[in-house]
Amino acid sequence: MAKDRHYRHVDELKPWSDREHMLECVAWTPEAPDVMTFTFKPDRPGLWFRYRPGQFVTLELPVGPEPVLRTYTLSSSPSRPYTVAVTVKAQKGSIGTRWMFENLKPGMKIRAIGPLGDFSYVNHPGEKYLFISAGSGITPMMSMSRDMADREPDSDVNFIHCARSPDDIIFRWELEYKARYLPYFQTGFIVEEVKRSQLWTGLRGFIDKAKIALLAPDFLERTVFCCGPEPFMATVRESLEGAGFDMSRYHEETFQPVAPQLPVAVAETSGEAKPFTVSFSQAGKKATCEPGFTVLQAARSIGVRIGAACESGLCGTCRVMKLSGEVDMAHNGGILDEEIEEGYILACCSRPRGDVEIEA
Template identity: 70%
Template structure:
């Protein structure tokens, strides 16, 4: 590959509406974690906030599989971006990436999206708590701070199954040499006979948090990991009297169901609206409380969706006419809304609606 050198001000930001991502490299991090590095197929640079995520379109079998991954790279280095992913036992999309995604291959991506970032929730000092691959948004933020503000005060606590499962351990220890206020704490559940480990063992609790960050009550907390892990962290902070307005967690929880009153209002069969899918050439009735995504599925119209909670932005479609009630969770930008885009998973028609699908 011939590298074409351009200064940043000679390039345009990457747009998920126009350009594909090309895989540059694949790096094993642990036995079941890999980092995939991408560039734009065109000479573009990447504009995003540290901690945001993208949705990748993966060609698994005969279908396009949509999977959402947090960016582990830093926007302070804008010429490439990376996702660091963990293959679970029942993984489909991630396993496809492990087995098939090689340098030179191209994928479509949607995003970036999300507001799980110190940019959106700034603080004087931070406590990052993560488990497993939940370390990725924290790594993005630490990498960004190391370039922009190396004097940032960060207590970084990561929980893993074993010492060999700690993702980014060596890089974090390297960054700590140049970030004097970055303190690291690793907790492992188990140690094998051959593991050289003198750190903390067991599960996260208040005592271990206080050991790393005695002043944790005064910090802004970011937490990411499996849902049970985040629930446990949230509960122990609440029990400690922590100001939960300074607690932020990354979550892809399912969207809340419509209010019961809306469901009852539609129980008699009254039709609220007609949704027209112009590209598919179909019209469908939408009952009170139903979303455009639900209506599309009932009509056999495919709209890509991943989180289905208004976070990831995968189901973004162009609304041509009509009004909707859209209660999203950060998966769409204000300028996109002004252009007429909506998120199908959390938009409920307020009358007849036409969408470009």
């Protein structure tokens, strides 16, 4: 059967929706040791991707009998809306990413949830920018850099990236190319170690206030975006604060595992607090939910599966439709206002205020 190759402008297409469609892998590209970029298109023609540079998606990976959920920042740019890409690093002992390296090939389809996230220059604009990243934390910075290069090539960006060695600098050649052809785009690299066989004339060691000032002398005037391991970001924060930087212009992104949600203490009333009933319409089951517990905890107590990755209201993976009842939801940006208006909630951070019915 011939593929649909009819040319369409973007305004003739519909935005891809994670509620209805899957992603199809179209390419994989090695970037650095244990680092790979996977590129996807919508699983059906006539769609395009709409998101903000720096946002993330959660992929449902069929690793075993039960799929695992992993959250990755998009390294692609929304200025090129026909495909999306994630650039992932396989850490020691990783499960989902290793499965992608060994199994995910062009033609395979997987489910994605998102895009979501507030970490974007679109949400936090500035006159000049300083991007500081380490390791795979480079991905949101790359998405923003690519978007700026396409939309506003005269943007003033200073990009500092830290890596273990010169060979571990992800997107090194593309960044150096941008620094050559974009008038106000500068790059600076810091590596921890250099082997005798490697030619390197740049900075060595670990990031600190002196190296930031050397690579970006006007950093006090810039809006800073930082992403990397938590100890790395803590060092950057301390360096900026020590220099008198206005931290209202500092933004960071991290995905740290969280402990399972504990019940929230419920204020004492004159009467004894009674448990609520949480009904799951698709599963045909009902759970008893003590005050202060979440919808996700209620689902797990009776074996109803609701996918959850971050369990802190950030990734949006556990989004479900609330058919009736009221909940208290304290999320961290993992759900859009229009989705809340439609009746969606995040199960991991929604605590029933009474009997609730969920479409799950």
